[in-house]
Amino acid sequence: MSFNENAGLDTSQVSSGGGRGKMVIGGGAGLVILVLGLVFGVDTSGLLGSSDPSEPSGASTIGARCRTGADANRDVECRVVGTVNSVQAFWAQALPTYGTEYSPAQTVLYSGQTASACGTASNAVGPFYCPTDKQVYIDASFFDELTSRYGADDGALAQEYVVAHEYGHHIQDELGLLGAAQNDRQGADSGSVRVELMADCLAGVWAHGASTTTDRAGRTLLKPLTAQDIDSALSAAAAVGDDRIQQKAQGRVDPESWTHGSAAQRQTWFTTGYRTGNLKACNTLDAATL
Template sequence: MTFNEGADLDTSQVTGGGGGVRGGAVIGGGAGGIILLILGLIFGGDLTGGTGTNPFDTSQIQPGGNTSTTDFSQCKTGADANRDDTCRIIGTVNSVQAYWREALPADVQRQYQDATTVIYSGTAQSACGVASNATGPFYCPSDQRIYIDASFFDELTSRFGADGGALAQEYVVAHEYGHHVENLLGILAKGQDGKTGPLSGGVRIELMADCMAGVWAKHASSTKDESGTTLLKPITDDDIKSALSAAAAVGDDHIQEASTGRVNQESWTHGSSESRQKWFMTGYDSGTVNQCDTFATNDL
C-alpha cells in the first residue's frame, strides 16, 4: 500500500537496539522460523537452536554478536516510507498500532499495548536469543518486541519469490504484530506445544496472525498519524496480489519444494501457501479479528 506523502512518521515506536536476557521462544513470522530450518538444510548445521525439529525454539542460541543502532532521521514522512524499506517498516508499525489501539477494545474488550519494533542490521540481542538476518522477522513474547532486519525483504523477493510490492513487505510487519495481539489475548501459548504438522498449534497461530494482517489491511487506509493525517492511500487490487504473493512465498510447502524438491506436511510449522493466502483473505474480507479463530476449525 502506498503512504500519503504528507503523513508524519513516528520513529518513537521503533528502535535500533536489542536488549534483554536470554530465554523464551521465538515466534516465527513471515518466514521467521522456517528460514532458520531451510538455511540449515541448504548451508548445513543446526540453526534451529539445537532441537533439530522445531524452528520456533531458539532457546539454545547463545547471546553475542553486534547490535547495530540505526539512525532513523531519514524517516520523517510518508514520502520517505514510499522510497525506503526501513521507513516503510516504521510507517507500517505506526499504522498497525493505530488500528489495533481502536479495534482491539471494540472487538474483544481487551486494551491494546504498544510493542516496539527493533530494526537492526547484522545482529541484535533479544530476550529470546540473538536476532540475525538468518532468523528472519520474529516476535519475542518475553520482551514483547518485533525484530526485523530490513535486508530480509530482499530475501523475500530473491529467494522466496514474493513480488517485491509494498504490501508484501507491510504484510510481514502486520503478521508479526498479529503475534503480539495473540500474546495480549492469551492465545499465543497454544502454539508452543512442540508439535508440527498442518493442524498443529504452531500452524494455527501463524495462520491466525496472517488473518490479523488481513484485518489490518482492510482498515489500513483509515489509520492516521498523530496530527490526524491519513497514513495510507486506499488499497488496490495490485496491493492484494502483492500480499498474497508474500503469503504464498512463505508457505511451508513452497519453501520445502524450493529447497529440497519434496513436501513433508508433518514437519510444517507455518502452513501451506494456500492456507496462508486463505487466512489473509479471511481477515481482509471480514475486517474483524473475531473471524480469525483458527483453533475453532480443522478447515485450515
C-alpha cells in the same frame, strides 16, 4: 500500499539494534533456524544462541531519515516505521472493541544481528516476535530475500504484510492465545500452524482498515488498497508457505513437519481477515479445517 506523502512518521515506536553480535550456534542448527526464520518464527528461545552486545546499526539514523509518508514510499526501513505506526494505531482502536486494551510493542530494526530476550536475532532468522520482551525484530534485508530467493513480488504490501503478521503475534499474546503454538509444534493440523495462520488473518484484518489509520496529527497514513496491493500481499503469503519453503530447501514436501501452513492456507487466511475486517473470523484454533 502507498503512504500519503504528507503523513508524519513516529520513529519512537522503532528502536535500533546492533550489527555485529556473536551468534553461538552450530552450522547444522543454523540451517534449521534459517528455514524456520524465513517462515516467520514466533519464539526462538531454545533454538537461538546468546549474543554479545552489538554496535549500533544504520537503523540508528531512522529519526533523521524517516519523517514523512514520502520517506516511507522510497525507503524500506522508513516503510517499516510507517507500517508499525499504522498497525499499532489500528489495533489501539480495534482491540478494545473486543474487550482488551492494546499495549504498544516496540519494533527493533537492526542490520546483521542483535540480541533479544528470545536469543539472537539475525538476518538468517528473519522477522519474529519475542513474547519474552514483547518486541518485534526485523532486519530489512529480509525483504530482498523474500523476493529474490522465495519469489514474492517487491510491492509495498508484501513487505507491510510481514510487519503486520508479526504484530498479529503480539495481538495473540495480548489475548493469551500465543501459547497454543508451544503445545503442538509440528504437523499440518498443529497448534503452531493454527497460530501462524491466525497471525496471517490478523494481518488481513489490519489491511482491511489500514487506510483509516492516522498519524499523531490526524492525517491519514495510507492510501486505499488496490487490487495490485492485495496481489503483493498474497505473493508474500504464498512465498513463505511451508510447502514452498520445503520444496525449495529439500525438493519434497513433508506436512508432518509443518509449523506455519501451506502457501494456499496462508493466502486463504490473510484473505479471510481482509474481507471480513473481523478479529473473530480469525479463530483458527477452533476451525474444523484450515
